Amino acid sequence: MPGTFTTFYVLAFDLDDRNQPVKAFEPHAAASVEAAVDAARNLSSRHAGVVAWKLESDPVVGEEGHPEVLFQAGRVGDFF
Numbered sequence: 001m002p003g004t005f006t007t008f009y010v011l012a013f014d015l016d017d018r019n020q021p022v023k024a025f026e027p028h029a030a031a032s033v034e035a036a037v038d039a040a041r042n043l044s045s046r047h048a049g050v051v052a053w054k055l056e057s058d059p060v061v062g063e064e065g066h067p068e069v070l071f072q073a074g075r076v077g078d079f080f
Helices: 033-043
Strands: 005-015 021-023 028-030 049-058 068-074
Touching: 005 033, 028 033, 033 049, 033 068
Parallel strands: none
Antiparallel strands: 005 021, 005 028, 005 049, 049 068
């Protein structure tokens, strides 16, 4: 769809002192689906949880779609 952009993100979670998932860092943008999923898989061995997702948006009309999860592992908190 013209004017629509797709952005891919990766985010990792660690556990806080109450054993709840918290963001390990702010979401990182990835170049493609494959890059996002590969990054999430690599991070999964070092964090309590990871998620990779895509988000479609149309900045011309100011619309943003709902996140579509591409990969998820472990304990994940709020990411969107």
